[in-house]
Amino acid sequence: MANKSKIPSDTISKIKAIRKQQLSADDLAQGIFEGNKAMLAKAITLLESTNPAHFEKANAVIEKCLAQPSNSIRLGITGVPGVGKSSFIETLGKTLTEKGNKVAVLAVDPTSSLSKGSILGDKTRMETLAKDPNAFIRPSPSGNSLGGVAQKTRESIILCEAAGYNVILVETVGVGQSEIAVHSMVDFFLLLKLSGAGDELQGIKRGIMEMADGIAINKADGNNLENAKLAVTEFSRALHLYPPKSNGWTPKVKKCSALENSGIKEIWEMVQQFVDHTKSNGFFEVNRQQQNKNWFVHTVDEYIKQFFHQKETFKTEQARLLTEIEEHKISPFYAAKILLDKITEEL
Numbered sequence: 001m002a003n004k005s006k007i008p009s010d011t012i013s014k015i016k017a018i019r020k021q022q023l024s025a026d027d028l029a030q031g032i033f034e035g036n037k038a039m040l041a042k043a044i045t046l047l048e049s050t051n052p053a054h055f056e057k058a059n060a061v062i063e064k065c066l067a068q069p070s071n072s073i074r075l076g077i078t079g080v081p082g083v084g085k086s087s088f089i090e091t092l093g094k095t096l097t098e099k100g101n102k103v104a105v106l107a108v109d110p111t112s113s114l115s116k117g118s119i120l121g122d123k124t125r126m127e128t129l130a131k132d133p134n135a136f137i138r139p140s141p142s143g144n145s146l147g148g149v150a151q152k153t154r155e156s157i158i159l160c161e162a163a164g165y166n167v168i169l170v171e172t173v174g175v176g177q178s179e180i181a182v183h184s185m186v187d188f189f190l191l192l193k194l195s196g197a198g199d200e201l202q203g204i205k206r207g208i209m210e211m212a213d214g215i216a217i218n219k220a221d222g223n224n225l226e227n228a229k230l231a232v233t234e235f236s237r238a239l240h241l242y243p244p245k246s247n248g249w250t251p252k253v254k255k256c257s258a259l260e261n262s263g264i265k266e267i268w269e270m271v272q273q274f275v276d277h278t279k280s281n282g283f284f285e286v287n288r289q290q291q292n293k294n295w296f297v298h299t300v301d302e303y304i305k306q307f308f309h310q311k312e313t314f315k316t317e318q319a320r321l322l323t324e325i326e327e328h329k330i331s332p333f334y335a336a337k338i339l340l341d342k343i344t345e346e347l
């Protein structure tokens with residue numbers, strides 16, 4: 001245990017004062033631009049807050065950060081629990097920071113609000129990377145909807161980029177719809193897989209294969225190496241059956257071992273090839289713009305929904321109409337129209 005009495009009391013009070021300090025949006029943005037991790041973390045906490053008072057300030061910080069130039073690569077990483085995501089991120093992250101990159105690791109884990117313990121929330125994950133001065137790791141925001149959780153992570157990307165992180169790794173659990181959300185905020189989407197008994201392609205969601213820009217067969221080590229080589233062939237063959245991507249990129253399959261740090265460099269080279277390819281054909285920028293537009297449209301839809309749902313008339317009319325539907329007095333479609341008419345009358 002640290003001996004607290006060794007720290008002079010005036011120093012302790014100074015630290016407490018800083019902690020309590022009401023930082024303005026300008027202070028936070030300035031701290032972020034200076035690469036101050038504590039300020040970055042504070043700003044992310046602010047944007048994750050559900051307190052409406054924090055909303056304006058968080059947006060002011062985001063706006064300032066948006067104006068910062070950034071040359072980042074956003075990489076999404078998915079795979080079922082146990083495939084080796086955190087080991088992979090740890091190994092890749094260290095390789096990248098050793099080369100002078102600044103790496104931020106964010107996550108989208110909507111399971112944290114459903115089950116008590118989140119799938120990605122384990123504190124012991126990525127221990128070495130967490131201590132790296134050039135890495136910043138932030139667990140998934142909590143929230144009661146995937147949309148809400150994903151939006152916070154999407155906004156955190158902007159703050160991390162403004163803090164000088166040039167590689168943004170966004171991890172997600174290979175369950176539910178969270179992959180679609182992460183795909184909509186990254187440049188490159190990597191699927192981690194395991195090799196098994198030759199039935200790799202069974203049970204894999206078609207949509208995930210279609211979204212992947214690359215597949216990495218992890219745990220290609222020891223007795224598993226031969227299986228991994230077979231899996232590479234099998235997945236490569238399967239990927240050829242999908243229609244070509246609009247960005248002109250042919251998804252690739254690689255094998256790696258996060259444990260032995262083999263094949264990781266090759267996977268990063270693949271990501272860089274993708275970036276070169278999509279930057280030269282213009283897709284990189286167009287894709288980011290399209291993602292922004294999609295987020296806007298989607299968020300407006302959400303706001304409209306919230307706006308109506310919180311109206312008292314909406315609640316009472318909905319309850320009344322639901323009873324009528326139950327009693328077969330009205331069709332669900334006509335009831336929907338009546339409800340909307342009633343609400344719009346009030347506006």
Ligand code: GDP
Pocket residue numbers: 079080081082083084085086087088218219220221256257258259260
């Ligand atoms: P996650 O749940 O997807 O984040 O998976 P973890 O990174 O926690 O890894 C799950 C288990 O697989 C751990 O026991 C790791 O040590 C092990 N593991 C991860 N990567 C490798 C690898 O490349 N080779 C081997 N043999 N084991 C690995």
